[in-house]
Amino acid sequence: MRIPALIAAAAILLTACGTTESAPPTGETGSAGGPVTVTDSRGKAVELKAPAKKVVALEWAETEILASLGVAPVGVADLAGLKTWNSEVSLDASVKDVGKRNEPSVDAIVALAPDVVVMAEERESTLVPQLEKYVPVVVTKTSDATRNIDRLRDDVKLIAKTVGKSAEGDELLSDMDAKLAEGRKAVEAKGATGTPFFMTDGWMEGSTVSIRPFGKGSLVSDIAEQVGLKNAWTGKVDEQWGLGQTDVEGLSALTDPKTIMIYSASEEDVFSTGLEQNPVWQRLPFVTSKKITKLAPGTWTFGGPASVGHIADQVVRAATS
Template sequence: MTDDRGKQVTLDRPATRVVALEWGEAETVVSLGVIPVGVADVKGYGTWVTAAKLDASVKDVGTRQEPSVDSIAALQPDLVVMESDDSTLVPQLEKFVPVLVAKGSDASDNLGRMRTDLKMIATALGKTAEADKLLADLDATLADGKAKLSAAGFAGKPFVMADGWKDGSKISIRTFGKGSLVSEVATQLGLTNAWTGEVDPQWGLGNTDVEGLTALKDPDTRFFYSASDGDDVFADGLASNAIWKKLPFVEKGQVTKLPDGIWTFGGPLSCKQYAEAVVKAYTA
């Protein structure tokens, strides 16, 4: 395989003892039918990712920000899958194991990037047929969802996707703008992302506060958010906020909390979960 570094990675045989250092890649490995021997922040994965569950055999190898090289080495993996080409981590790992670096996100074509990452990892695991089926299932879900939304009169309707957190008394809101993975999924369903603020070129993410949401004036806008860790700043932190209560989508009851555990930076199974939740919010 040629990974995101442009480096050719060669394996003698399909990898079976895999360590994944980001949740999107861990989900991808599991969805292809391989349980990793190690994952960074196993507990966090269990909270935020339900599309492809780990079993009790998976060892925790530290945080996603600072995985433990010693913990990884102790598992004797035959492949490590990660996202960023860390200038210090990769050389340490490559002393004892092949490393495959996935792109992880690209706001210029995130669904295309997800497909490329999936196929690269599937090649390393000898699971290309499984990858093709995952993509075919996702495509079928998107096509079916688009047809349902169109039939219900929601084609082209505006949506916003966000999450948030409380920092002292201030609530910060992270918006998933055009180019973010979940935005591309919703766009494939025939919806229109109403967030036009500045976003970063890798993830398609922006930042605002409750005042910034007043730019969303279209009364048809539906607001989606995730809060899988139980810290729901929209239902709790903004419940008595006068600006929040006056937003058109709040006044009209068009606010949808996603089911817990839909990872907004995941693989085809998380994308499928997200698409199904969006369609249900409009048509249930």
């Protein structure tokens, strides 16, 4: 890109004066704004004329990260669901709903004339090429059960660079690390390090409760392990999200009497309404010991640094109470 003559002249003058001020890092911009290039989870270099100001976010974690950086998206997928499931995000009435997370409206997105669309990797297969005809698209990794905390760091840095907020992104991550360290110290102080936990959500299928354990490698499991707990679920989980599938009979493998259960239910609470008469459920160690914690409504288990901190606080209370 050609540098305007005035900017070029100013750069020469600063050099001649022997200024020691550092130039902005590659891909970042100074106060006057300038081109930004980021490499997203696809390994694709996405070029923007300037840090993005008008952003459409198609996943709730990405929406949360943007809001935490001080950048309110102009469009978000499934606003109603966001308000139910992620209490860490507060958006004003001007934000437009662009459709479902798994099937957003290309027309609604393009009508907002965004500088960039930020979306999650698992939703990118056919949508990305449609959108890229009209607007740059940055694709985040969104989950990786081999390194979810570090994956989140990468996603935060990617989004922060896209909107010219790298310093704010580093601060978000520093605050997250401090929260996890604080939680670890609290668990240690109570002698609760190594407490086995079972974390899950669930739903009704007819009269049957389907249970989805958060296995090792899921984001919430990584959070709990960061503060010193140990995941008791050893069943099979998927490689991206670290999530499993079972029924109440499958929980009979959880026999350690020290096990605590933590579950998510921002809508229907199947654990308090669908299992109260089930004899297998009644014999489980965390049921007999009453060591069951329901996460606060709006705790998003697939979120950004703010959600990580919110979950860490609740996990620590569950382990130390």
